[in-house]
Amino acid sequence: MTQTPENATLNEKRWQALAVISIIQLILLLDATVVNVALPRIKHELGLTDGSLTWVVNAYLITAGSLLLLGGRIGDAFGVRRTFQVGVVIFGAFSLLATFAQDATVLIISRAGQGVGEALASATGLAMVSLLFPSGPERGKAFGIWAALGGLGSIIGVLLSGVLTHYLSWRWVFGINVPVVLLLIVATMVMIPKFAHRVSTPLDLGNALILVVAVAATVMAVMGSGVEHLPGQRVALLVLGLLGIALVLRRCKRSENGIVPARLMTRSPRLAGYAIVAILAATSGALFYLGVLLLQEYLGLSPMQTGLAWLPFCLGFFPGIFLCQFVMQRWSPQTAAVVGLMTSAVGFALFAFGVPLHSYWLGMFPAMLVTSIGFGCVAPVAQSLATSDLSEADAGAGSGITTTIQQLFQVFGVSSLAAVALAVSDNSGAPTIAANGFVSAFALSALAMFGGALLIWAGRNALALEPAPSSPQA
Structure with a gap:
């Protein structure tokens, strides 16, 4: 700066x-x-x-x-x-x-x-x-x-x-x-x-504008908003969107003055952190979006009851942070990441099994608590890895990249998992999400978490070289 x-x-x-x-x-x-x-x-x-x-x-x-x-x-x-x-x-x-x-x-x-x-x-x-x-x-x-x-x-x-x-x-x-x-x-x-x-x-206005249009086109193609019955146009939008994102990354890789400096696009343990941040963002974004529809439209809770119903998820994050510190001190950051991702995978599986029960206390409450504990356990490791190996001059840009990945993958998670939920829902022609749609979206989220755990386990040698993230200071 x-x-x-x-x-x-x-x-x-x-x-x-x-x-x-x-x-x-x-x-x-x-x-x-x-x-x-x-x-x-x-x-x-x-x-x-x-x-x-x-x-x-x-x-x-x-x-x-x-x-x-x-x-x-x-x-x-x-x-x-x-x-x-x-x-x-x-x-x-x-x-x-x-x-x-x-x-x-x-x-x-x-x-x-x-x-x-x-x-x-x-x-x-x-x-x-x-x-x-x-x-x-x-x-x-x-x-x-x-x-x-x-x-x-x-x-x-x-x-x-x-x-x-x-x-x-x-x-x-x-x-x-x-x-x-x-x-x-x-x-x-x-x-x-x-x-x-x-x-x-x-x-670097050119790359920034291309990125906005490319991401919007990709989301529109996935969700089909306005082009639901035009598969050719959806495919064209998807191709153009992905090509636009690839073009921005290619141009930034050749320039130190791009919105993403080329020196930050080299192989690094940060890539593992980016991957975890992306998985957390995609699944958490979809969870908040689908969870609200599930609680209000499927279980019939009022807006006030829905807000209070999320308290277990919010509070479960904090014991997850303590679990992260315990696992890192006893084993390693890599183990904490795997434990957190696997715990969240179990939580999303509980969501999938809990939807047919049509009960908050039996179906949703345990799932919220387990999922948030997993998020709290893996989030500190993800943030530490995503900002590791950065010079003081690159600290702002590195943090910006992490935040950008987080927000754009929230878009991806909401769009793709909501699209899956709509596509498989049993309904009478109305574009609403049914029980089997929620189950499918949560099951895919569980698989994404499980895949992330395998990814981190496979790269454990690189992670083992990283210092343990420090406890947050108040």
């Missing part, structure tokens, strides 16, 4: 600045999950199908994930503080538009706009934390706080969505962002220092 705090006095208030940046990051992460419990209400009010409903989730994830790396480059070129503020304003403006959306098109456009704001604010927020805490023990504590927001954001998002949807309206899921963002915009002006800009950097 080429920017430093401009005013030493302001830099002395770095913990206050971290608080403001972290609260905004919490809201951004929260917004990726807060919409889930509201999805059934949105579907019925705006006339969406289970297939087209995925775009309410994916429009946000596609734009945020595809533009995250570009957001970091824009921060380098125009200043991280200014870019961060612009991102927050964009996020707030499109949250307001989503609040008053009267049809699906406006809502999906609003979600895409929120994703643009998230890409700018999240990428530069991480960069500002790096600049405010350049070295020493405080840096570890700052990044520990930053990392802990991921789990906290998902917990608050699910619960808040249930409360707002049940007692007010699904529109408040987006509307609540507006007054909070207005307060935080003022706080950024007062609490976050300015950073002196030294060296400009290429933006």
Whole structure:
């Protein structure tokens, strides 16, 4: 990173600045999950199908994930503080538009706009934390706080969505962002220092735009939204999308100034971390999406009950982290990764077996608890591997790559597993997911987890060379 705090006095208030940046990051992460419990209400009010409903989730994830790396480059070129503020304003403006959306098109456009704001604010927020805490023990504590927001954001998002949807309206899921963002915009002006800009950097707009279009085309081909009965067009979209992604990777591999620097595309233990992050993102994204539909439309729970029903999943993550530390201290990070993936595989199998029981306590509760313990066990290893062997200069870009993989594979997981669930569902012509559709999607998720465990076990020699990830600091 080429920017430093401009005013030493302001830099002395770095913990206050971290608080403001972290609260905004919490809201951004929260917004990726807060919409889930509201999805059934949105579907019925705006006339969406289970297939087209995925775009309410994916429009946000596609734009945020595809533009995250570009957001970091824009921060380098125009200043991280200014870019961060612009991102927050964009996020707030499109949250307001989503609040008053009267049809699906406006809502999906609003979600895409929120994703643009998230890409700018999240990428530069991480960069500002790096600049405010350049070295020493405080840096570890700052990044520990930053990392802990991921789990906290998902917990608050699910619960808040249930409360707002049940007692007010699904529109408040987006509307609540507006007054909070207005307060935080003022706080950024007062609490976050300015950073002196030294060296400009290429933006690589071409690759960023190609990536957005390619990912959107791939998702449309998989889900078939709007082209359900046109197999030729779906195949063409899929081919074009995959070719676009391959083109971006090929161009970045030949350039140190691409959205993914070429030096970070070499063989490394990071590849194993990327693979685990991708598996976790794909399966967890599909679980939250399908799980909400299962609880509300199949088991008949209210939005409030659905939000509370996710508590076992949220709380199970923490004993999973302790399990990870225990296994690593006694054996190795590789063993912790395998244990976590296998535990989550068992959890998804329990989901598949539990659907026909038509009971939350017998079918869903045990599955949620086991799956989340597995996630908590493998997640620290995945993050450690995905950011291993990075120089200080590449720390921001490496973290951006990990976050991009996480968000784009959430899109892939939601799209592909929802498409499978719809394709195998027994229904009377209505595009809704039936019991056997849920079972098939959860069974595939279990196989993905099991395959990940085999992948890590096969690469155990490389993993054994990696240091154990440290415990998160509060």
